[in-house]
Amino acid sequence: xxxxxxxxxxxxxxxxxxxxxxxxxxxxxxxxxxxxxxxxxxxxxxxxxxxxxxxxxxxxxxxxxxxxxxxxxxxxxxxxxxxxxxxxxxxxxxxxxxxxxxxxxxxxxxxxxxxxxxxxxxxxxxxxxxxxxxxxxxxxxxxxxxxxxxxxxxxxxxxxxxxxxxxxxxxxxxxxxxxxxxxxxxxxxxxxxxxxxxxxxxxxxxxxxxxxxxxxxxxxxxxxxxxxxxxxxxxx
Numbered sequence: 557x558x559x560x561x562x563x564x565x566x567x568x569x570x571x572x573x574x575x576x577x578x579x580x581x582x583x584x585x586x587x588x589x590x591x592x593x594x595x596x597x598x599x600x601x602x603x604x605x606x607x608x609x610x611x612x613x614x615x616x617x618x619x620x621x622x623x624x625x626x627x628x629x630x631x632x633x634x635x636x637x638x639x640x641x642x643x644x645x646x647x648x649x650x651x652x653x654x655x656x657x658x659x660x661x662x663x664x665x666x667x668x669x670x671x672x673x674x675x676x677x678x679x680x681x682x683x684x685x686x687x688x689x690x691x692x693x694x695x696x697x698x699x700x701x702x703x704x705x706x707x708x709x710x711x712x713x714x715x716x717x718x719x720x721x722x723x724x725x726x727x728x729x730x731x732x733x734x735x736x737x738x739x740x741x742x743x744x745x746x747x748x749x750x751x752x753x754x755x756x757x758x759x760x761x762x763x764x765x766x767x768x769x770x771x772x773x774x775x776x777x778x779x780x781x782x783x784x785x786x787x788x789x790x791x792x
Contacts, residue, residue: 557580557581557582557616558581558582558583558585558617558618558707558708558738559579559580559581559604559615559616559617559708559738559740560580560581560615560616561577561578561579561580561600561604561613561614561615562578562613562614562615563576563577563578563612563613563614564576564577564578564600564603564610564612564613564614564615565610565611565612565613566596566599566600566603566608566610566611567611572762573596573599573762574596574599574600574603574610574762575596575761575762575763576613576763577596577600577613577759577762577763577764578613578764579757579764579767581738581740582738583707583736583737583738584734584735584736584737584738585734585738585739585754585755586730586731586734586739586741586752586753586754587739587740587741587753587754587755587756587757588741588742588743588749588752588753588755588756588757588770589601589740589741589742589756589757589759590742590743590744590746590749590756590757590758590759590784591758591759591760591788592760592788595759595760595761595762595788596759596761596762597712597742597759598638598712598742600759601635601637601710601712601740601742602637603615603622604617604622604633604710604740605622605630605633605635605710606622606623606626606629606630606633607637609623610623616629617629617632617633617708618632618707618708620632631659631704631706632706632707632708633706633707633708633709633710634701634702634703634704634706634708634709634710635701635710635711635712636697636698636700636701636710636711636712636714637697637712638712638713638716638742640693640694640697642685642693642696642697643685644684644685644686645684645685645686646684646685647681647682647683647684647685648672648677648680648681648682648683648684648685648688648696649668649672649681649682651685651696651700652668652671652672652696652699652700652703653665653668655700655703656668656703656704659703659704661703661704667703667704668703671699671702671703672699674699674702674729674733675695675696675698675699675702675726675729676695676725677692677695677696677699680692689717690716690717691717691718691719691722693717694714694715694716694717694718694726695722695726698711698714698726698729702729702733706737707737707738708737708738708739708740709730709733709734709737709738709739709740710739710740711730711739711740711741711742712742713742713743713744714726714730714741714743715727715743715745715748723745723748727748727751727752730752731752734752741753746780746781746784749770749780750770750780753770754769754770755767755768755769755770756768756769756770756773756780758784758787758788760787760788765787765788766783766787
C-alpha cells in the first residue's frame, strides 16, 4: 500500500483529535478525505506527512514508517498544506528553483519549466509571490508539491481560493498526476470530490464513519451531500 494508517491516535490536552483510525490507499487511487471543520482531517494528514507525531498507532508511506524514517518518507510525498506557507519576497521561478534544490533535483531548470507549464504559472513566473492572487499562490504551492515527481500526493484543500475556471484546470492537473500515483485529497467542496475521487473516507469527531466508493455511498439517494450530512451530524 502507498499509504497505510493503523490505529492512529492524536490527543490534544483531553481531546482526542484522532481516535484510533485505520485506512489504506493503494497506488493509482485518488481518495477524498472528508469531514467537517475540526473532524481530524488536517491532523491526520500532518501525521502522515511527518509534520506531527501521533500518540499511538503508526503511518507508513510506500512501506516507510513516517515516525521512524521521516526524511526518507517525505522524499516520497508531495504535500500541499491547507495553510500553504510561501516566501512572499521570492519570485515564482526563483522559489521553485529553491524547492528543486531542496529535493536535490539534478536537472532543476527542466523540472521548474515542466511544473510551471503543468500548473499554468508560466505567465506569472517573473512576479514576486506576494504580488499574486490567492488562486495563483495556491498554484505555486501545488507546483512545489509536484516538482520532484512524488509517488504519493497529499493535498489539503487544493482548490481553496480558485475561481471556477481555475478549479477545472487544477482538477485536470490532479487527475493527470493521479494516474499511476497515489492521491489523498481533502476538500469541503463535494462537487470537486465527486469529479476527482474514486473513493472517499469520511471522518467525524476523530472517527472514520465511512470508507467506500462514491457510487456505493450515494446508493439510491444519488446525493453525496445528503450522505455527508447524515454521517457528520450524528452524535457519536
